[in-house]
Amino acid sequence: MASNAAPVPPPTPALAGGSAAVDAARSAGAAELAPVEMGSATGKLERAQALARDGKNLEARRLAEEAAADAAAARAKAGAERSRRAATEAESGVASLRGPAPSNTPRP
Amino acid sequence: MPMTRMTCRRTATVLVALAATALTACQTLPLDDPELAAARTAVAQARADDQATGVGATDIASAEQALQGAEAAWKDRDADEARHQAYLARRHAEAALALGQQARFDARTQQAAAEGARLRQEAATREAAARQAELHFASDQAGLTAQARRLAARVAAALQQYPERRVRIEGHADSRGSDAGNLRLSQRRAEAFRQALQKAGVDAARIDVQAYGESRPTADNATAAGRCENRRVELLVSNGEGRFDAAR
Numbered sequence: 001m002a003s004n005a006a007p008v009p010p011p012t013p014a015l016a017g018g019s020a021a022v023d024a025a026r027s028a029g030a031a032e033l034a035p036v037e038m039g040s041a042t043g044k045l046e047r048a049q050a051l052a053r054d055g056k057n058l059e060a061r062r063l064a065e066e067a068a069a070d071a072a073a074a075r076a077k078a079g080a081e082r083s084r085r086a087a088t089e090a091e092s093g094v095a096s097l098r099g100p101a102p103s104n105t106p107r108p
Numbered sequence: 109m110p111m112t113r114m115t116c117r118r119t120a121t122v123l124v125a126l127a128a129t130a131l132t133a134c135q136t137l138p139l140d141d142p143e144l145a146a147a148r149t150a151v152a153q154a155r156a157d158d159q160a161t162g163v164g165a166t167d168i169a170s171a172e173q174a175l176q177g178a179e180a181a182w183k184d185r186d187a188d189e190a191r192h193q194a195y196l197a198r199r200h201a202e203a204a205l206a207l208g209q210q211a212r213f214d215a216r217t218q219q220a221a222a223e224g225a226r227l228r229q230e231a232a233t234r235e236a237a238a239r240q241a242e243l244h245f246a247s248d249q250a251g252l253t254a255q256a257r258r259l260a261a262r263v264a265a266a267l268q269q270y271p272e273r274r275v276r277i278e279g280h281a282d283s284r285g286s287d288a289g290n291l292r293l294s295q296r297r298a299e300a301f302r303q304a305l306q307k308a309g310v311d312a313a314r315i316d317v318q319a320y321g322e323s324r325p326t327a328d329n330a331t332a333a334g335r336c337e338n339r340r341v342e343l344l345v346s347n348g349e350g351r352f353d354a355a356r
Contacts (some may be wrong), residue, residue, distance in 0.1 A: 037199075062192045069199035072167060076206035083213035090220035097227040 011052055011061035018045045018064035021071035025078065030071070033078035041070035141187065144178055147194035150201035151175050157204075159211045164204025171200035243301065245339045248285070250296035257304055263343065264308030274346040276316040277301050282335035283322045291321035297341050 022041050025031075030038040048063035151171045154160045161168060178193035243256045252260075267273060279298030281290035298317045306312055322329075327337035344352050 062188075066192065066195055066199070069170075069196045069203075072170075073199045073202045073206065076164070076167070076203035076210070080206040080210040080213065083210045083217065087213040087216040087220065090217045090224065094220045094224045094227065097224055097231070 008057040008061070011048070011057050011064055014061040014064035014068075015045075015048060015052060018048060018067035018071070021068040021075075025071040025075040028075045028078045029082065030074035030078040033081040034074040037070050037074035037077060041067045041074055044070060141182065141191060141194070143191045143194040143198070144182060147171075147175055147178060147197040147201070150198045150205075154201040154204040154208075157208045160204040160208030162208075163211045164207040167200040167204035167207065171197045171204065174200060243341045243343065244336055245297055245341075247282070247335070247339065248293065250293060250300050252300050252304055256301065259343075260301060260304035261308050263345070264305055264310045266345070267310050267314065270348070272348050272350065274314045274316065274350050274352075275305065275310070276318065276344040276346070276352055277305075278342040278344070279317070279319045280324055280326075280338060280340050280342070281322045282338040283325065283329035284335065287321055291319055294321050294341075295319035297339075301341050301343070 018041075022038075022045050025034075025038060025041060044063045044067035048060045048067060051057075051060035051063060151168075154164065154168050154171060157164075174193045174197035178190045178197060181187075181190035181193055243253070243259065245251070245253075263275065267275065277298040279294035279296070281294045281297075283290075285293070295317075298319055302312075302315050302317050305315060322338070325334075325338045326340075328334035329338060346352050
């Protein structure tokens with residue numbers, strides 16, 4: 001499509017950024033806690049790497065950038081999910097403390 | 109140059125016709141694009157979220173930059189780049205919103221932890237109070253009141269439910285009379301309650317008795333009310349390990 005425009009440079013920085021973002025999301029447990037976004041990120045990163053090998057630099061850069069954005073969303077959603085679970089657990093702990101307290105010991 | 113203007117107008121007409129018949133084709137641009145519209149919505153939502161704008165500031169900045177890029181590309185009729193930038197904008201807005209949610213959940217966790225600590229402290233205080241009871245006596249007397257006998261029955265019932273717990277009965281006296289006399293009096297008071305417990309079915313082996321005489325007043329012996337407070341037995345129920353430490 002851009003045959004007579006300036007040649008698109010190799011998307012090396014975008015690929016590196018996408019790869020780093022995917023790694024960070026994986027370390028944050030996103031594969032388990034935000035599987036949809038994480039699947040999108042890894043799939044796009046792989047396609048970006050393949051496109052870059054074929055010299056399709058513009059498409060490769062875009063996919064790598066989208067992979068990084070997917071990974072950022074995955075990482076944030078994983079954090080939110082982990083915090084949601086922690087909040088639920090803490091609140092159910094409080095609820096059980098509030099429950100009927102055993103008062104079998106005598107009072108004057 | 110009337111000829112040129114004519115040509116231009118004709119081209120424009122053809123373009124409008126193409127747009128009307130082929131809205132989904134990339135070559136012609138519809139008035140708006142779903143991806144761009146979704147990005148605008150997501151960015152506006154993130155911007156309106158007070159938590160997201162704080163903890164998600166970096167992602168909001170990325171989202172806004174990408175959205176500007178998308179709008180510019182759309183104006184330049186580069187639909188692929190517009191959709192690409194719009195996608196980035198939407199994802200970063202989602203990330204900012206998730207970070208905001210996370211901050212809210214974390215605040216709830218902290219609040220619950222503080223509430224839990226408060227409730228546990230209250231429960232410990234309540235239990236300590238519940239494991240300690242006081243009974244009062246008439247001056248120079250060791251006879252149990254009706255209230256004391258009822259309490260003995262309740263304690264015996266509770267001890268049947270909790271066979272691992274023990275009781276300690278501590279006898280006290282006010283300061284009138286001699287030390288030796290008061291020690292004996294406090295011993296008789298404690299023994300009176302011990303007998304009531306045994307009568308109600310508590311094994312003697314689970315009961316400790318301790319007499320303190322007038323040595324441990326809880327109130328002022330100079331007043332009648334204070335002396336009444338001091339003529340007492342204190343009843344302590346052990347914890348599950350047979351210890352009395354938490355009651356004191």
